[in-house]
Amino acid sequence: MLNFSASLNALQNKTILITGAGAGIGKAAAINFAKHGATVILLGRTVKKLETVYDEIIEAGYPEPAIVPLDMKGATKKHYQDMANTIISQFGKLDGVLQNASLLGHLEPFKQIEEDIFNEVMQVNLNSQFLMTQALLEALELAPQASVVFTSSSVGSQGRAYWGTYSISKFATEGMMQVLADEYAGTKLRFNCINPGATRTSMRAKAFPGEETSTLKTPEDIMPLYLYLMADDSKEENGKTFVAQPKS
Template identity: 60%
Template sequence: MFNYTMKDNCLAKKVILVTGAGSGIGRQAALTYAKLGATVILLGKTVQKLEQVYDEIIANGGAEPAIVPLDLKGATQQNYIDMSSTIAQQFGHLDGALLNASMLGELTPYTHIHQQIWDDTIKVNVTAQHLLSQALIPTMLKADNASLVFTSSGVGSKGRAYWGAYSVSKFATEGLMQVIADEYDESNLRVNAINPGATATAMRATAYPAEDQSTLATPEDIMPLYVYLMSDDSQNTTGQVIKAQ
């Protein structure tokens, strides 16, 4: 997918929600979608970071984004329902949702996993994705071609020592994606997951503090797949976990 050609304005008139939009891959995705014509809804827990992305989109001549400050660890089902209702009222529909926000938790031997870390990681990486999807799908079905994209990991298809709750949560993410994709297979909603691979982000640096990030792909490098799955070119692609690298 490195070779997918991102055509100018290929996302024109689309409304796309990005979670974890304040930094890393989410930030780059939001900037890229806006550059290609989309109106972006920026969801994240740190308002200052979202405002910086907002300002950059405006400075680059993009459509005015919306900001949704929300911490997935503390958000309730009603928060997501209200957000989806507001999107429907303001925009009429939702063309795409990139569920990018995740929590790493801690890398530790399995028997040392702290219960609170386990609970928080599952809440952010699984329960929040489930509740978000439930709330957003009715609004996405109002679009002509809608794309729901989850975020997985290499440890979401093969368990790895010490990755504990994060690995388990990504297995669950892939399962959640497959269930929804199968259920909506005959609809206008396609559902997939991206495995971004080794990418230079703050989360990656936390997991691999000794790694030279200059040797890794940047968030910008992996954007072709992120754009492909939001564009109409992918309207027949569903139920897949696709590697960005």
Template identity: 50%
Template structure:
């Protein structure tokens, strides 16, 4: 993937995503919550996917209260995907919206940060299921809907330890390393075969529950908030731009 940064001076218009249908995973908290709200504020109909329904409902209420396009809620545990449920999700999106213009794979779990020799293999598998396998499966199931869009954007989420796995980061690092590989493969394959753009983002240290769990001794006030990431996440969904096959680092 080509390394790229948000172009200096990028100023998203308030109607940048007018009429776009964008699915965000992990939309009920952290970065996903902030970005889903920003997409709605810029005109998109956001499909809020996540495990904890109360979190998704809070985001839904906030969007509706602001008189923005009514979002959809997709309660789903990405660690327990069933073909029948996935068929149902793509069927409902097809009937209600007819296409999908954006897919932000944001949901993730940290798992254990322990020496490899003492890792819990069930936790290892769960992290791979949520952070990596679910991204493969969801993208595959939603391909037909993405192909119906005039300029679909798929964004995968990596991490600093995804580019280069480090000691004690266990399955989290390996799952993100796999995400980098998947992004590379999809970008190469779609380059000449579809209008689907694929990019990967490393949001960098951001003040969220996951970061607090990874670095319990850190002062969260020293970290950027997810709001700082909004322009980059908007840029990646901008239908007028053609960024494809790039690795963005904040």
């Protein structure tokens, strides 16, 4: 699946929502899903970035995307319910969700973690994903096959000093995915995680400011796994965490 080669119509007739679609991995995923035939719903907090992705998709001749400007820090249950209702009335169903948007917060000793930063990271990385996923279940159940992909990290399965808040949020993300996968086992809904590994984005640069970036994989390099998990080829996969860059 790391070398999965998707046919250009692998995601045809699918509607897929991507959070954090304006930059980094989310942007690459949105463009790649559209390239393979999906109508993508671009969710993010910076409208200008979403519009740039929208323009790239239109210029390439892929299906016209939709834009949902939303700051997951302040969004409420009602925002997600309204969004889900709009998706059902506009598209009739939802075939995929890539829960990708996240904040890194501060890397610091546990003793120094500030409550407001902890709460902000949890709000974006966990609480909002819970509310959004819960609101979207009805739309997902209307699809013939639906895939929800959460985004984890190496520190989502092994804690690491100074990565406190982010690491805890990713452990919780893995837990949410596993709970959902177990509840929906044997249905047409599936839930998995991707751990992208070190990838050349602004989040990586913030975490490792002095790092030589030229050797890092780009978001584009890791797209085969994202395409695999959105395509029907992965319909038997459920409850797993896929590592995009396994250590050899």
